[in-house]
Amino acid sequence: MSMPFEHAEHRHVLVVDDDDGVRDLFAEFLRERGFVVATVHDGRAAVTELERSNGMYWIVFTDLAMPGADGFKVLRAARNANPAAYIVIVTGYASIDTAIQAVREGANDYLAKPCSLGQIDIALQRAHDHLRLIHADRLIDRLAGIEQRLSSIEAGLSRIQRQLGAHQPH
Numbered sequence: 514m515s516m517p518f519e520h521a522e523h524r525h526v527l528v529v530d531d532d533d534g535v536r537d538l539f540a541e542f543l544r545e546r547g548f549v550v551a552t553v554h555d556g557r558a559a560v561t562e563l564e565r566s567n568g569m570y571w572i573v574f575t576d577l578a579m580p581g582a583d584g585f586k587v588l589r590a591a592r593n594a595n596p597a598a599y600i601v602i603v604t605g606y607a608s609i610d611t612a613i614q615a616v617r618e619g620a621n622d623y624l625a626k627p628c629s630l631g632q633i634d635i636a637l638q639r640a641h642d643h644l645r646l647i648h649a650d651r652l653i654d655r656l657a658g659i660e661q662r663l664s665s666i667e668a669g670l671s672r673i674q675r676q677l678g679a680h681q682p683h
Contacts (some may be wrong), residue, residue, distance in 0.1 A: 529575040540654070572637075573591045
């Protein structure tokens with residue numbers, strides 16, 4: 514996947530993990546696939562980065578158990594920064610309870626460590642599909658707005674034509 518997404522802005526990814534090895538592996542893997550990757554080493558730094566990001570991160574991979582702030586706080590900050598972002602919780606402490614909580618709080622995916630690079634690729638494909646749907650929905654909304662404006666213009670032109678027709682000598 515050399516050109517992961519059609520829209521360049523969708524290539525901004527944030528990787529959050531307190532384990533240097535995991536964080537670096539994810540970052541390298543994502544960069545090889547054409548993503549623009551930022552990394553942070555704990556939850557507090559992630560929350561700060563997301564608050565300052567102006568919604569630029571479209572994909573966030575976050576560990577769950579970290580110092581400073583846990584992955585749920587990162588998840589909430591990511592959702593606040595960009596409600597359309599694709600958020601993946603990655604944890605070495607996977608459980609049904611945390612998986613359910615992650616989904617309830619808005620995570621799009623949940624991976625148990627150690628995860629394979631193939632699982633990351635699957636998460637990226639899901640993110641791609643998710644972002645394509647969001648883009649399509651936005652296009653539909655824009656088209657609906659254009660349609661409404663055209664109807665308004667046509668109505669105005671009809672009024673003008675009627676007014677001009679009423680003022681024509683017979």
